[in-house]
Amino acid sequence: MKKKLYTAIGLMSGTSMDGVDASLIRSDGIDQLTNILDEYYEYEPSLYRRLINLRNLVLNAEDLKKYSKEINEVEKEITLFHSKIINELSLKYNDEIDLIGFHGQTIFHDSEKKISKQLGDGKLMSQLIKKNVVYDFRKEDLIKRGQGAPLTPIFHNLLSKNISQKHQVTFPMCFINIGGISNITKIIKKDEKLEENLEAFDSGPGNCMIDYWIRKNSKNNYDQDGAIAKSGKVNQLILNQSIDNFKTDSFEKSLDIKDFDISFVRGLSLEDGCATITNFTAYLIAKGIEHSNGNNNKPIKYLLCGGGRKNTYLVQTIKNYLSSKTNISLELIDKYNFNGDYIESQAFGYLAIRSYLNLPISYPKTTGCTTPTVGGKIVKNF
Known part of the structure; x- marks a missing residue:
């Protein structure tokens, strides 16, 4: 029986913090893949500077609490920026988009303390774009004694x-x-x-x-x-x-x-x-x-x-x-014939589909988790 194909947008902002890679893919979450389009969206200079400054402030787990106000402010701005990208991509694609894979912007990762903080409010994004959003991909892996990375x-x-x-x-x-x-x-x-x-x-x-x-x-x-x-x-x-x-x-x-x-x-x-x-x-x-x-x-x-x-x-x-x-x-x-700039953004579209289908995204020999782990929070807030 032919497996159902899902259309997903994967969003990835790396440690360079200069912008967002966005990819629109279609996949069954297993062995089928069609890459529809890839786009890069540069952060505005003010947002770029705020991200760099915030990352420099958050040096340990305690700083996540200490600078919670600044974190929440930048997280909202990040979410609005990513949501605008989705709306722009939606105008270029006529068919329905099923899922968004929202990686967010990493500002702190400590696998020993089981903490990985990616800026990005999935609930707010879902409310803004009226679509299912999958985010917070690393938490379940960390809970299952994994390192939370790599996920690709x-x-x-x-x-x-x-x-x-x-x-x-x-x-x-x-x-x-x-x-x-x-x-x-x-x-x-x-x-x-x-x-x-x-x-x-x-x-x-x-x-x-x-x-x-x-x-x-x-x-x-x-x-x-x-x-x-x-x-x-x-x-x-x-x-x-x-x-x-x-x-x-x-x-x-x-x-x-x-x-x-x-x-x-x-x-x-x-x-x-x-x-x-x-x-x-x-x-x-x-x-x-x-x-x-x-x-x-x-x-x-x-x-x-x-x-x-x-x-x-x-x-x-x-x-x-x-x-x-x-x-x-x-x-x-x-x-x-793969664009090396967009492998990770395509990956998070694919991971969103796997999460939605309750399929593992990490394994004992990839992250050290105790068992194959389904990661990512799925939210529908509209």
């Missing part, structure tokens, strides 16, 4: 089947999302029980340290194409010390950008600091790739998604660190 592996699994079928890419297949934090998904075989077939973990920083250094030391918000890092010189002594001081034995903990700081490059020039931080980031991503590869000697592709894939200096540096691993190849997911 189940969507990567769907993409892997498409890529394998259309482009004859063999398994195992891996996805690397380089957002603020980098995470890696490994799909071991084509058709296998999901609990056994999916492995994922946060591997370290992605863009977060580079972006912070650039914002702090220049008028730019990020290092476009890695040009600033490429023009600098790596301080090898500082790099080696920072690598030695950072423990990479375990990849069991989900990460927040507050787990990393840039104090180790204090005193370096803009260019040299950026080069050193980028090499540190590349080293940790490479170690994550080696960890996921394990003892495998067969050829394996790692498909790059997220904004960090556009940093050509970062990507080349990752490849340099992996030069002895001749079976590993890194390629942009764009090569396989």
